[in-house]
Amino acid sequence: xxxQIYNTLSHSKExxxxxxxxxxxxxxxxxxxxxxxxxxxxxxxxxxxxLRRMFKYNGYKLNHVMNITDVGHLTSDADTGExxxxxxxKKEGKDPYEIAEFYTKAFMEDMKKLNIDMPNIISKAxxxxxxxxxxxxxxxxxxxxxxxxxxxxxxxxxxxxYPVLSNNKVEDQEAGARIEVDSEKxxxxxxxxxxxxxxxxxxxxxxxxxxxxxxxxxxxxAMSKKFLGKHFDIHxxxxxxxxxxxxxxxxxxxxxxxEIPANYWMHCEFLLVNGGKMSKSLGNIYTLKDLEERGxxxxxxxLFCFSSxxxxxxxxxxxxxKASQISLNRLREGYLKHINENEEVEENKIKDYENRFNxxxxxxxxxxxxxxxxxxxxxEPKKSKKYAKLVEKFDEVFGLDLKNSIxxxxxxxxxxxxxxxxxxxxxxxxxxxxxxxxxxxxxxIKNLGYAVKDTQDGMKIEKIQ
Numbered sequence: 245x246x247x248q249i250y251n252t253l254s255h256s257k258e259x260x261x262x263x264x265x266x267x268x269x270x271x272x273x274x275x276x277x278x279x280x281x282x283x284x285x286x287x288x289x290x291x292x293x294x295l296r297r298m299f300k301y302n303g304y305k306l307n308h309v310m311n312i313t314d315v316g317h318l319t320s321d322a323d324t325g326e327x328x329x330x331x332x333x334k335k336e337g338k339d340p341y342e343i344a345e346f347y348t349k350a351f352m353e354d355m356k357k358l359n360i361d362m363p364n365i366i367s368k369a370x371x372x373x374x375x376x377x378x379x380x381x382x383x384x385x386x387x388x389x390x391x392x393x394x395x396x397x398x399x400x401x402x403x404x405x406y407p408v409l410s411n412n413k414v415e416d417q418e419a420g421a422r423i424e425v426d427s428e429k430x431x432x433x434x435x436x437x438x439x440x441x442x443x444x445x446x447x448x449x450x451x452x453x454x455x456x457x458x459x460x461x462x463x464x465x466a467m468s469k470k471f472l473g474k475h476f477d478i479h480x481x482x483x484x485x486x487x488x489x490x491x492x493x494x495x496x497x498x499x500x501x502x503e504i505p506a507n508y509w510m511h512c513e514f515l516l517v518n519g520g521k522m523s524k525s526l527g528n529i530y531t532l533k534d535l536e537e538r539g540x541x542x543x544x545x546x547l548f549c550f551s552s553x554x555x556x557x558x559x560x561x562x563x564x565x566k567a568s569q570i571s572l573n574r575l576r577e578g579y580l581k582h583i584n585e586n587e588e589v590e591e592n593k594i595k596d597y598e599n600r601f602n603x604x605x606x607x608x609x610x611x612x613x614x615x616x617x618x619x620x621x622x623x624e625p626k627k628s629k630k631y632a633k634l635v636e637k638f639d640e641v642f643g644l645d646l647k648n649s650i651x652x653x654x655x656x657x658x659x660x661x662x663x664x665x666x667x668x669x670x671x672x673x674x675x676x677x678x679x680x681x682x683x684x685x686x687x688x689i690k691n692l693g694y695a696v697k698d699t700q701d702g703m704k705i706e707k708i709q
Contacts, residue, residue, distance in 0.1 A: 245302070245602050245603070245606055246259050246260075246606065247259070247260040247298075247299075247302065247606045248260065248606065248607050248608050249478075249508060249510060249608050249609070250510065250555060250608050251507075251508045251509060251510070252409050252486060252509040252510065252511050253408065253409060253504070253507075253508065253509045255411070257608055258508070260508065262304070262477055263475065263476070263477055263507070266305060267304070267305045267306065267307050268299055268304050268305070268306050268307070268477050268478070269306075269307045269308075269472045269473070269476035269477045269478070270295070270296075270306060270307070270308040270309070270363075270476070270477060270478045270479075270480065271308075271309050271310075271464070271467075271468040271471075271472055271476060271478070271479050271480070271505075271506065272292050272308065272309070272310045272363060272479075272480045272481065273310075273311065273464060273479075273480070273481035273482070273485055273489070274310040274311045274312050274313065274366070275312065275313065275347075275348075275351050276313040276314075276328055276329075277312055277313065277314055277329075277343070277344045277347040277348045277351060278328040278329050278331070278332035278343060278344075278347060279332060279347060280347065280350055280351075280354075280531050280533075281350075281351050281354060281531070282522065282529045282530060282531050283515060283530050283531065283532065283535070283545060283560065284514065284515040284517075284522050284529075285482075286354065286358060286532065286545070287512060287515045287549055287554075287558065288480075288481065288482045288512040289355065289358070289360055290358065290360070290546055290549045291480070291510075291512040291549075291554040291609070292310075292360075292363075292480055292512075293358070293359075293360045293361050293643055294554070294605075294609050294611060294641060294642075294643075295478075295480065295510070295609065296308060296361045296363075297361055297640060297641045297642075297643060298605045298606070298609060298641055300361075300640070301602075301605065301640055301641050302602075302606070306364065307364055307365075307471075307472065308363035308364050308365070309363055309364070309365045309366075309367065309467065309468060309471045309472060310362075310363040310365070310366050310367075311366075311367055311368075311369060311463060311464055311467050312344075312348055312351075312366060312367065312368045312369065313369050313460065313463060314329060314340070314341075314344035314348070314368050314369050314370050315329055315340070315369050315370050315447045315457055315458065315463075329343060329344060329447060339446075340446055340447055341370075344368070344370075348368075354531075354532050354542070357532060357542035357543075358532070358542045358543065358545070358546050358643075359543060359546070359643045359644070359645050360643070361643060365471050367467055367471070369458065369463040369467070370447075372463070372466055372467050372470060373449050373458065375466040375467070375469070375470045376438075376458045376462050376463060376466040377438075377449075377451055377458075378466075379462065379465060379466045379469065379496070379500055380396055380437050380438045380451075380458075380462065381452075382500045383398065383437060383496060383499040383500050384396065386499060386500065387402065388402050388403075388496075388499030388500075389437055389499065390430065391453060392426075392428035392429065393428060393440070394426070394428065394436070394439065394440055395436045395437070395438050395439040395440045395453070395456065395459075396436070396437045396438040396453060397429060397430075397434045397435065397436055397437065398434055398435050398436075398437050398492070398495060398496055398499060399430055399431065399434055400431055400433050400434055400435075400495060401430065401431050402499070403495055403498060403499075406433070406491070406495055407487070407491040407495075408491065408494055408504070409486050409487075409490055409491055409494065409509060410486050410487045410491060435459065435461060435488075435492050435495075436459040437458075437459050437461075437462050437496060438451065438453060438456050438457075438458060438459060438462070439456055439457055439458070439459060440453060440454055440455070440456050441454075441455045441456055441457055445457070460489065461488075461489055461492035461493050461496060462496060464489075464493050465493050465496050465497050465500070465505065468505055468506075469497070469500075469501075469505070474497070474500075474501040474503055474505060475501075475503055475505060475506075475507075476505060476506055476507075477506065477507055477508060478506055478507070478508045478509075478510060479493075479505065479506035479508070479509050479510070480509075480510045480511070480512075481510075481511055481512075482511060482512055482514075483511045483512060483513050483514060484514070485511065486511055490509060493505070511555075512554045512555075513554065513555055513556055513557050513558070514557050514558075515557075515558050515559075515560055516557055516558065516559045516560065517529075517530070517559075517560045517561075518559070518560070518561055519559055530560075532545065535565065538562065539569070539693065539707065540562075540565050540566065540568075540569050541569060541572065541652075543572060543644055543645065544565060544568045544569035544571075544572045545565055545568070546642075546643065546644065547568045547571060547572050547575075547615075547642075547644060548560075548564060548565045548568035549611075550611040550612060550614075550615045550642070551564070551568070551612060551615075552612065553608075553609075553610065553611065553612060554609055554611070555608075572644065573652075574622075575618070575619075575622060575644065575646060575649075576646060576649035576652055577649075578622035578623065578635075579622065579632055579635050579646050579647075579649050580649050580650060581627050582622075582624075582627050582628055582629065582631045582632035582635070583629060583632040584629070585627035585628055585629065586628060586629055587626040587627055587628045588626070588628075589624075589626060589628045589630045589631065594630060594634060597617060597620070597621055597634060598634070598637075600617050601614055601617045601618075601638055604617060605641055611642075614638070614641065614642075615642070617638070618635065618638050618639075618642070621634055621635055621638070622635065659694070659705060660692075662692070663689060663692060663694055663705070666685050666688060666689050666692075667689070667696070667703060667705065669685055670682050670685040670686060670689075670696070670703070671703065673685060689705075690708070693707060693708050694706065694707055694708060695707075695708050
């Protein structure tokens with residue numbers, strides 16, 4: 245079955261044709277590990293996860309690389325300001341390498357919570373300095389770069405076309421709108437490949453141009469070339485990477501090799517919060533830990549991401565993600581209803597579900613449509629292990645860990661001691677027919693996040709989502 249994906253390079257949906265039918269080569273922009281990743285960042289990694297899983301579902305083997313940026317990403321994406329790693333190190337009173345190690349570990353733990361199918365190779369920028377330096381030398385040798393007092397800059401005027409992804413016209417942009425005006429640059433849009441370090445700069449390496457460090461854009465070009473070769477299938481990232489980071493990756497790769505490195509460029513749209521942009525000043529930047537503290541599982545956030553196509557903006561609200569938590573619980577309950585039953589199921593119905601699901605995921609990762617098909621299977625009136633196995637198969641793409649639903653159900657039954665004590669008090673009140681006290685305790689339990697239901701079999705309690 246053919247696969248269609250949207251290619252930012254051509255601004256159209258295209259049939260995916262791999263360079264090598266045996267293996268798909270993918271490069272994904274990873275995190276800059278100076279702070280905790282937030283839920284907006286993780287929307288892009290959920291998209292990356294679905295892409296991996298979709299190709300594997302279709303029988304492909306992957307060679308997938310993701311970088312960890314632990315040097316060179318300045319506070320402005322356009323080569324100005326402090327290195328984010330050094331700024332975080334000063335703020336926390338730690339060594340930049342300590343900062344990188346701590347937040348890399350935190351990032352990996354969050355990826356595990358989201359059940360992300362991890363890339364084959366995850367490589368730190370600082371482990372690839374020699375490769376970056378060789379790439380700069382090659383670009384200089386081919387006449388695409390020049391030296392200033394601040395570093396080695398790429399000369400965009402030497403390219404046949406720049407930019408190529410965003411299709412913006414550089415002459416229509418104000419010189420200071422994207423980057424700081426620098427009189428030493430040949431063109432205001434030239435960008436740093438290699439930055440000369442100041443005396444007090446911590447992260448710096450020897451080079452033909454003195455103690456220096458790599459530009460952020462250079463890192464990805466060097467690592468993708470090292471691990472995937474100069475020409476590979478797909479490059480992924482957030483939509484914010486299009487106008488600067490990915491444009492400059494393409495530019496410097498063309499300067500070094502004469503080629504655009506990837507055939508397909510795929511980008512995930514922004515996550516909004518309550519209809520607006522995430523901002524520290526607004527206090528609306530949330531981490532997975534923030535969600536967990538409000539009773540929202542990371543996998544519920546992952547399910548929430550499937551409510552919109554990856555190329556559409558997704559508006560985050562706590563009401564929306566709480567609804568996804570309820571939906572996740574119902575998916576688990578529905579799966580468990582099927583797992584031990586053996587009602588007769590028509591094989592052609594199973595095949596029809598499989599074909600429709602495959603068509604959905606192969607149509608530029610139409611996860612909302614695929615999710616709708618999953619719900620159809622879950623809600624089948626006939627309960628059968630065959631449907632449970634079909635759910636497990638579809639979950640190879642969703643990554644919601646539905647085959648372990650019983651584990652999560654057990655977790656939901658863990659009731660705090662305070663609630664247990666109140667339940668006992670309410671039981672006593674009801675035995676004495678003290679309905680007013682019974683209602684008072686019920687309301688108190690509700691305020692603590694739990695709902696009590698009186699049934700023929702006694703009191704039932706569940707966590708309010």
